[in-house]
Amino acid sequence: PYLVPVVILIVGPATWVEKFPEARGTRQSPVDIVTSRASSGGSAPPLVWRYSVNHPRSVVNPGYCWRVDENGYDSELRGGPLGSDVYKLQQWHCHWGSVNGEGSEHTVDGRAFSGELHLVHWNTSKYNSFTEAAGQPDGLAVLGVLLMVGSKHDELDKVVRLLPYIQHKGDKVTFSEPLNPANLLPKRIAYWTYPGSLTTPPCTESVTWILFKEPVQVSAEQVRLNLCYYVNGKNV
Numbered sequence: 001p002y003l004v005p006v007v008i009l010i011v012g013p014a015t016w017v018e019k020f021p022e023a024r025g026t027r028q029s030p031v032d033i034v035t036s037r038a039s040s041g042g043s044a045p046p047l048v049w050r051y052s053v054n055h056p057r058s059v060v061n062p063g064y065c066w067r068v069d070e071n072g073y074d075s076e077l078r079g080g081p082l083g084s085d086v087y088k089l090q091q092w093h094c095h096w097g098s099v100n101g102e103g104s105e106h107t108v109d110g111r112a113f114s115g116e117l118h119l120v121h122w123n124t125s126k127y128n129s130f131t132e133a134a135g136q137p138d139g140l141a142v143l144g145v146l147l148m149v150g151s152k153h154d155e156l157d158k159v160v161r162l163l164p165y166i167q168h169k170g171d172k173v174t175f176s177e178p179l180n181p182a183n184l185l186p187k188r189i190a191y192w193t194y195p196g197s198l199t200t201p202p203c204t205e206s207v208t209w210i211l212f213k214e215p216v217q218v219s220a221e222q223v224r225l226n227l228c229y230y231v232n233g234k235n236v
């Protein structure tokens with residue numbers, strides 16, 4: 001019998017440590033939220049946010065999800081675990097899986113959700129740019145919203161309906177329809193918070209994670225549209 005050379009290409013999180021040493025760190029995300037081990041927030045001040053609504057936004061296909069850039073327009077996130085610093089929304093993006101019911105980055109008591117929305121903010125009280133903040137332990141604050149299949153999400157649909165126009169990595173479409181990122185958040189704003197990292201390379205440990213407890217509903221069609229375009233991070 002002939003010896004057939006077999007090349008096994010190993011990619012993915014297990015190899016990230018070779019190129020991105022931060023991935024070997026002590027505050028790596030995502031994590032499984034073990035609800036029984038979460039301590040109560042005590043006397044933390046309320047988490048408050050304000051976003052601009054009527055400004056042009058662009059939806060970009062970075063190759064692993066879709067991303068909406070805020071193009072520098074004004075916004076504020078403060079309070080909660082963020083001390084006295086004020087953070088500004090830089091971009092928001094979504095993670096979907098290849099199968100419905102999987103795809104969230106975080107899990108709760110071992111349960112995955114159909115997707116996870118991330119609103120990425122940077123610390124404007126201490127740093128001069130997003131890039132600078134992204135390298136600092138208190139540089140970023142990401143609001144995480146768990147997505148589950150249910151009723152159609154009208155605000156998110158303003159982006160989902162544009163996905164057919166950005167099917168290839170690098171594609172970008174700009175829209176000026178009014179959109180309030182606050183409408184992407186759940187009604188109940190109870191959350192878990194922990195110091196963590198980017199969940200993709202360079203896995204920098206610069207993220208204060210704020211993960212809302214209440215999932216937000218999106219329709220099965222909205223999940224399908226996302227899955228059509230980003231299966232395992234690849235456009236199909």
Ligand SMILES: CCCSc1c(F)c(F)c(S(=O)(=O)NC)c(F)c1F
Nearest residue numbers: 118120134140142197198199200207
């Ligand atoms: C220099 C970072 C590139 S911007 C970025 C990102 F691309 C990303 F994906 C996440 S994530 O929320 O950790 N989701 C993986 C972030 F927080 C980010 F800031």
Ligand SMILES: [Zn+2]
Nearest residue numbers: 093095118199
């Ligand atoms: Zn993300």
